[in-house]
Amino acid sequence: MKVNGVAIDDTFAEAFGMSGTGLVITADTSKWARIAADTMCGFGTSVIGCGAECGIDRELAPDETPDGRPGFRVLLFGFSPESLLPQLRNRVGQCVLTSPGSACFNGLDAPQHLALSAGPRFFGDGWQTSKRLGSRRYWRVPVMDGEFVIEDKCGLTTDGVGGGNLLFIGTDRAGLLETTEAAVAAIAKIPDVITPFPGGIVRSGSKVGSKYKGAVASTNQAFCPTLRGAVNSALSPDTIAVLEIVIDGLTSKAVADAMRAGLATATGIGTAKGLTRISAGNYGGKLGQHHYHLKDLLA
Amino acid sequence: MSGLVFKLRALLTERIDLTDIVPNTLAGLSLHDVQRLSVGTGRSKADIGDLFFVSGSTDERLVIEGGSSAIDGIGSGLGAGTIIVEGDAGSLTACGMRGGRLEIAGNTGSHLASGMRGGIVVVKGSAGGRVGAARAGERFGMAGGTVVIGGDAGDRAGDRMRRGTIVVRGRCGAATGSRMMGGTILAEGGFGDGPGPLLRRGTLIGPSVERLLSTFADCGHHDPVVLRLINRHLASTLGDLGDLAPKPLPLEVRRFAGDLATIGKGELLLTG
Numbered sequence: 001m002k003v004n005g006v007a008i009d010d011t012f013a014e015a016f017g018m019s020g021t022g023l024v025i026t027a028d029t030s031k032w033a034r035i036a037a038d039t040m041c042g043f044g045t046s047v048i049g050c051g052a053e054c055g056i057d058r059e060l061a062p063d064e065t066p067d068g069r070p071g072f073r074v075l076l077f078g079f080s081p082e083s084l085l086p087q088l089r090n091r092v093g094q095c096v097l098t099s100p101g102s103a104c105f106n107g108l109d110a111p112q113h114l115a116l117s118a119g120p121r122f123f124g125d126g127w128q129t130s131k132r133l134g135s136r137r138y139w140r141v142p143v144m145d146g147e148f149v150i151e152d153k154c155g156l157t158t159d160g161v162g163g164g165n166l167l168f169i170g171t172d173r174a175g176l177l178e179t180t181e182a183a184v185a186a187i188a189k190i191p192d193v194i195t196p197f198p199g200g201i202v203r204s205g206s207k208v209g210s211k212y213k214g215a216v217a218s219t220n221q222a223f224c225p226t227l228r229g230a231v232n233s234a235l236s237p238d239t240i241a242v243l244e245i246v247i248d249g250l251t252s253k254a255v256a257d258a259m260r261a262g263l264a265t266a267t268g269i270g271t272a273k274g275l276t277r278i279s280a281g282n283y284g285g286k287l288g289q290h291h292y293h294l295k296d297l298l299a
Numbered sequence: 300m301s302g303l304v305f306k307l308r309a310l311l312t313e314r315i316d317l318t319d320i321v322p323n324t325l326a327g328l329s330l331h332d333v334q335r336l337s338v339g340t341g342r343s344k345a346d347i348g349d350l351f352f353v354s355g356s357t358d359e360r361l362v363i364e365g366g367s368s369a370i371d372g373i374g375s376g377l378g379a380g381t382i383i384v385e386g387d388a389g390s391l392t393a394c395g396m397r398g399g400r401l402e403i404a405g406n407t408g409s410h411l412a413s414g415m416r417g418g419i420v421v422v423k424g425s426a427g428g429r430v431g432a433a434r435a436g437e438r439f440g441m442a443g444g445t446v447v448i449g450g451d452a453g454d455r456a457g458d459r460m461r462r463g464t465i466v467v468r469g470r471c472g473a474a475t476g477s478r479m480m481g482g483t484i485l486a487e488g489g490f491g492d493g494p495g496p497l498l499r500r501g502t503l504i505g506p507s508v509e510r511l512l513s514t515f516a517d518c519g520h521h522d523p524v525v526l527r528l529i530n531r532h533l534a535s536t537l538g539d540l541g542d543l544a545p546k547p548l549p550l551e552v553r554r555f556a557g558d559l560a561t562i563g564k565g566e567l568l569l570t571g
Contacts, residue, residue, distance in 0.1 A: 067527040103524050129500060129564050131525055132443075132462050132481070133532040140525055149524040 001295065004270035007277040008294050013165045013259065014282035015290040018047075018077040019084050020160030020250050021114055022107030024060060025096055026071035034059075036099035037072040040091045044076070045197045048216060052087035053077045053162060053248050055194030057107075066105045066136075067149070073107045075194045077162050077248045081114065084156075089119035092150070097123060097141070103149040106136075108250065110155030117150045157250055161290050164247035164255035165281045166262050167205070167223070172274025173241040177201070179275045180243045183262035190261050192254040193247055202244040205281060220281075236276070244281065252290050260297045267298075302360025302381075303333065305351035311369040313341035314389065315350060318372035322380030322399070325357045333357065340371075366405055374401040377418060390427070393420045394434075396444065409453065410434060415463060416443040419536065421543060425450030428472065431465050431482070432458035441465070441482060445536055449543050454491070457484045460501065466533065466545045476503045479565060483529060487546060489571075498558040498565035504529075504548065506571030515557035515567055522551045526568075 001008045025040070027033035037056050044054030057073040065071040076091070078084035096104045097120050106116065121128045121139040128141045130152070137152035166183065170176035184200035187193060195201075210218035221227050222234040223242045235242070245262055249255035266275060280294055303325065315338045325333060334348025347353060355362075359380035363373065366386025374382050375394040387405035391413060398418040406424035412431045430452045431441030440460040447466045454472035457465060460482045470488030479501040489507035496512060502525075530547045537544065552568040 066531060067524050068531060069524075069527070127564075130481075131483070131502070131528070133464065133483075133528055134445075134536055136532075138525065138528060140523070146521055147523050147525070149528070 001298075003267040003298060006267050006270055006275055008267075008298060009277065009279040010295060011280050012282055012285070012291045012293040013163070013280035014285060014288035015161045015163040015165075015255060015292065016288045017158070017290070018053075018079065018160040018162035018248065019081045019156060019158050020075060020077045020108075020248070021084060021088065021154050021156050022057065022250070023074045023076070023092070023116070023154055024065055024071050024105040024107040025074055026060075026065045026067050026069040026103045026105070027099065028069060028101040030059065030070035032099065032101055033069070033071050036096050036102045037074050039099065040095040041074060041196075042095070044091075045202075047078055047162065051078065052084060052091070053194070053196040054091070055196045055248070057192065057194055058188070066151075067103055069103070075107075075192070075248070075250065077160055077194075077196075081112075081156055081158065085114055088114060088116065088154075092116065093120045093123065096120075097143070097148050097150070100145055105151045106154040108155030108157065110157050112156040112158070113153040114156045115152070116154040117152045120148070120150050123148075159252075160248065160250050161252050161255045162248045163288060164249065164259055164290070164292055166245045166247075166259060166266075167279040167281060168243045168245075168266060168275055169235065169239055169241075169277040169279060170274040171238050171240050171276055175273030176241050176243055176275060179266055179269050179273050180245065182269060183265045184245060186261040186265040187245065187247060187258045190254060190258040192251060193249040193258040195245055195247055197246055200245060202246055203242075205242065205244050208283065234279075238276070240274075255290070256292055256297065259292055263294065263297055301355065301358065302362060303353070303355045303357050304362045304364060305347065305353055307351055307365040307367065308349075311350065311367050313339065313343065313345070314369045314371055315345060316340050316372045317370055318375040318391070318394070320347070320361075320372075321374065321377040321382065322357070322359050322361050323378040324376065325361070328357055330354075330356070366403070368406070368408055371408070373403075374399075374420070377401060387424070391434075393418075393446070396420065406450070411448075412441050412444070412446045412463075412465070413437070414439070415441045415446070418444045420444070420446045421449075421537075421540065422447070423449040423543065425469065426452045426456075426467075428453030428455055429458055430456040430467075431460045431463065431484075432456065433460075439480070445533070447537060447540065447543055447545065451488065452486070457482065457501070457503075460484075464529070464533070468543065468545065471505070473509075476501060476565070479503075485529075485545065485548070490567075495558050495565060495567055497561050499561050500564045502566050502568060504552070504568045504570060506569065508567065508569065511555065511567070512558060514560040515555040516559060516563075518554040518556050520551060520553050523554075526550055526552065
């Protein structure tokens with residue numbers, strides 16, 4: 001099928017169940033809240049190599065944050081609650097606690113919880129104090145610019161989804177990047193999702209396994225344009241580049257909504273900037289619990 | 300007006316105790332059953348029906364028309380629903396309250412909100428001594444919830460308090476926060492003599508103090524984030540209180556750590 005001149009593969013994105021949590025990071029200014037959030041999300045692209053997939057969901061106005069300061073909502077995803085917890089502690093402890101003027105709060109209302117403060121609060125070396133206000137408990141940790149405030153717990157969902165994806169295939173590398181960036185910007189407006197790769201875009205789509213021992217993933221040669229003549233390629237002769245958007249969400253619906261927004265934006269731009277085809281990555285449907293068929297998302 | 304209404308038949312000559320006479324325990328009772336509940340504390344037998352005209356129906360609201368300082372235990376055991384007292388209340392008001400809302404148009408006696416664990420108490424007048432304090436023999440005082448007092452509070456408010464928030468729009472008496480182990484007390488009119496004796500943890504906030512204990516250490520001027528959290532919490536929890544609504548805290552305070560005669564993890568924050 002074609003939409004606005006762009007071929008849409010009759011295929012689906014295959015995604016996996018993930019555990020996820022959300023945080024609200026605030027600071028005296030939006031600039032420093034973003035610095036803390038960006039630092040915490042660093043090296044958080046793929047759960048396989050990074051331990052967690054992290055990203056900024058959205059910026060929060062002062063009236064949306066617990067302390068009335070500018071902030072950002074960050075989402076973290078991991079294979080399980082057990083694998084998520086050490087990532088949470090280390091990232092908050094090393095990247096948020098250390099950032100000037102920062103504070104860290106729960107960003108996901110859920111019946112299950114993770115012990116957000118277990119770890120960072122002990123930096124107080126006994127000088128930390130707690131303050132319970134209503135049903136929420138906060139820890140105040142003395143630091144060199146005043147106090148680092150961190151909420152005791154954050155919400156946990158085990159209904160998260162990781163690995164929703166879109167593959168944009170085109171004949172102009174620079175133009176394809178522009179189109180993909182526009183799709184990422186559209187996805188950023190969807191709540192409860194992140195695109196954890198650099199700028200939301202992956203240029204190194206992978207397959208499971210490798211010819212080398214110890215490598216759990218390796219380049220997906222079928223989608224490498226420079227190997228088009230040498231391998232069983234999935235690309236047409238005029239393809240110059242393929243870019244992928246990977247999407248993690250707190251719910252399956254959020255991931256579907258994000259893919260729908262990305263598809264609508266990319267097909268809206270059409271072939272003008274070199275996009276020729278949109279596909280999606282899957283493993284034959286045998287590994288992931290969540291399947292997102294492109295034709296359904298365009299309906 | 301919906302709900303159950305108690306109207307005093309005459310001035311009380313003896314103290315009575317309305318502990319557990321709350322919407323969540325009255326639910327399902329007939330008016331006849333309600334009138335037969337015993338509330339006397341003296342030698343003579345006293346049922347609700349002997350002392351009050353009872354009307355309406357049992358639901359989530361109880362109104363006491365013509366309150367009295369001789370009525371103790373109003374709101375004690377309240378877990379849900381609303382109690383409105385159109386007058387004064389006696390001692391141990393809201394004692395052990397777990398939830399719901401209690402509004403008192405007049406003044407209250409001592410030990411308001413002692414052992415309170417949840418809910419909201421609004422007193423338009425003043426409160427006696429030991430607001431949120433532990434009763435004799437009890438290990439802890441208030442352990443949760445929010446209390447707003449439009450007038451003044453007596454001595455030793457928050458004695459052995461563990462959690463929760465007390466807002467006094469007027470002035471607190473002497474030794475506020477004595478032996479306190481947690482929670483927050485705001486005194487918009489300032490503190491009386493020597494707040495925080497043996498304060499272990501917890502926060503006292505006010506514009507002034509009559510005399511500061513020598514075991515409190517000046518830590519200087521700061522703008523802790525927790526003040527913003529307290530402002531947000533009060534604004535979101537209390538609803539529209541009109542003139543009784545607490546003023547937002549200033550974001551910069553002078554911090555005194557204490558009581559250093561004990562572990563010293565408490566604090567007195569002066570806003571003035």
